[in-house]
Amino acid sequence: MIIVATRQMGEWAAEIRDDEVVFRFAPPAEDPDAAVELPRVWPGRGLGVLESALPGLRAALGEVMKTPRYWRGRAANRPGPGWQAPTRDPEDGFVYLAGPAEARSTSAGYQAVPSFTVALADIRDLRIRVTAYLAS
Template identity: 70%
Template sequence: MIVTVTPRMGAWTAEVRDHRAIFRFSPPSENLTALGELPRVWPGRGLGVLGTSLPGLRAALGEVMKTPGYWRGRAASRPGPAWGTPWRDTEDGFVYLAGPAGRAGPAAGYQAVTCFTVAAADIRDLRIRVSGYLHRP
């Protein structure tokens, strides 16, 4: 099920499939510097999102939580490890969260991606962490 895009989602789109949500990010520009805006995922270990793109991700997470597929997936699976406290890297402007983004695999380190998955059971905790980060003084 494709989630209806709202203006608050910005460059994010989402789809719910097989007890997982797939989040896609399309940078506003198609030049080479846009690669530096892509989310970063360390499969099964963490997620990094450019600080300016974080409000759109929070909105996308909220829209996913409104779908029946999210609720079915949440009921059918158990949460993975809890998402960690977000922290901002002042050098690259990304906000990083340790947690179950994507499927664990042999890859080491964060890699730029255009899309990543999050299990339905892990979406609520991710949204809470992102919202808390965005609302801190």
């Protein structure tokens, strides 16, 4: 199920597949820094998102939570270990959240990726962490 993009989602797109959501980030093609702006994922350990892209991610998480598939998936699966409080790296402008994000890459360390997955059962906790960070 593809989530129809809203203006608030900005460069983010989301697709629900079975018991997970694939999030894609696509900065404008004419942006010379597009590759540097991609989310960073350390499979199974954490996620890094450019601070300016967090409001769009929060909107995408909210749109996922509005779907019946989210609620069915959440009821059928137990949440993972949870997401930790976000921390901002002032040098690169990214906000890092330790938690159960996945990417196709299996390498150690944070790698720039155009898409990553989060289990449906972990969406709510991630949205809470992002929202709290943006409110502070």
